[in-house]
Structure formats: C-alpha cells, structure tokens
C-alpha cells in the first residue's frame with residue numbers, strides 16, 4: 605500500500621501521529637485480550653527434595669528454573685498461582701489403601717510444604733484434601749463416587765481475566781500434564797516450558813508420551 609504523499613510538515617505530523625495511535629491501540633487491545641498467569645504445580649518437598657517420598661529426578665533444577673520464571677512473571681505483572689498436593693493420611697490414592705502411590709504430601713506435613721528454595725509470590729490451591737485423586741490443579745476426582753470436582757483455580761484465574769497460562773513444576777507426566785490438559789479444556793491458551801518441569805517416568809518413556817499428548821491437545825510445549 606502506498607501512503608498518500610503529504611505536502612507539508614503539518615500533514616506529515618498528522619499521519620505519523622495517527623499511525624502511532626493505531627499501533628498503540630492495537631498493543632493495548634492485544635494486552636487486554638491475552639492476559640497470562642504462571643501456574644506452578646506441586647513444587648513440594650515430597651516431589652522436589654531428594655529425601656522426599658516421591659522424589660522426581662531432576663527436581664532441583666526445576667526449582668531454579670521455576671524461580672526464574674516466577675521472577676520474570678512478577679516483572680511483567682503476571683499473577684502467579686501455585687498448587688499443592690494435599691492428602692489425608694488415608695486415601696485410596698495411596699498404595700497402602702488400594703491406590704498406586706507411596707504415602708506423600710499428607711496435608712500439614714513437611715513433605716507437603718513447598719520446597720524451601722521455591723519463591724512463593726501468590727496464592728496456593730490445595731488439591732485432594734477430602735481424599736480425592738488430585739492430579740490436575742483444576743479438578744479432583746472423588747475415587748469413591750468416580751466424579752470430578754473443580755478446585756478454585758479456574759475461578760481465581762477468571763477473576764484476574766486470565767486467558768493464557770504457563771504451566772510448570774512437578775511432575776510433567778502427571779500433575780503438570782493433567783493441569784495443562786484441563787486448562788485447554790477450559791479454554792485457556794497453554795504453554796509448558798520443558799526446562800521448568802521433570803517427569804516421574806514410572807515407565808521410561810512416560811515423559812515423552814506426556815509431551816506428545818500435550819502437543820496433540822494444542823499445548824505449546826517449548827524448550
């Protein structure tokens with residue numbers, strides 16, 4: 605497109621000024637229509653401390669990477685939300701009660717506390733407190749009734765007009781994956797940066813399979 609030739613300085617100024625207004629307006633619209641939050645999943649001692657009951661290999665590097673993202677999120681004015689696995693002492697989620705996992709993240713225990721190095725700058729959503737399976741930060745499954753129940757995460761994000769989430773933390777093949785998939789289902793744009801997560805890999809290729817599932821669902825899986 606050829607811009608009209610303007611005869612005088614005043615005309616040139618008017619054109620520049622209106623183009624600047626258009627560009628500025630578009631930037632505001634983009635910012636307003638796409639507001640992002642960082643969701644930090646389950647960076648708790650039982651998963652992130654080598655002495656934890658369900659330690660995820662590579663979790664120490666994850667804590668550092670997550671902290672860098674929390675700092676950059678705060679710098680950009682993005683809200684940060686956290687989730688915590690939060691189980692009662694007896695739940696069909698645990699192997700001793702018929703489930704598959706060793707006892708972990710019992711509410712109030714040191715294993716359920718955030719890793720001491722984690723930078724915490726936002727509210728935490730606790731999942732599983734009534735004995736449910738709580739892989740996703742958005743939903744908990746009642747193991748007796750087989751029904752899903754929402755946590756407060758979706759409404760917290762909507763209160764902040766969030767349309768896009770970056771999901772990080774532990775573990776890639778369980779809670780990060782399920783949180784990201786639920787976020788897509790709920791209409792969010794979702795990114796999972798692999799540098800800020802790690803897989804349990806009960807089977808050696810679980811992490812790879814999780815990445816394929818996330819990509820197929822429309823999640824942007826980045827480096």
Ligand SMILES: [Zn+2]
Pocket residue numbers: 689691697705708709732738
């Ligand atoms: Zn759990």
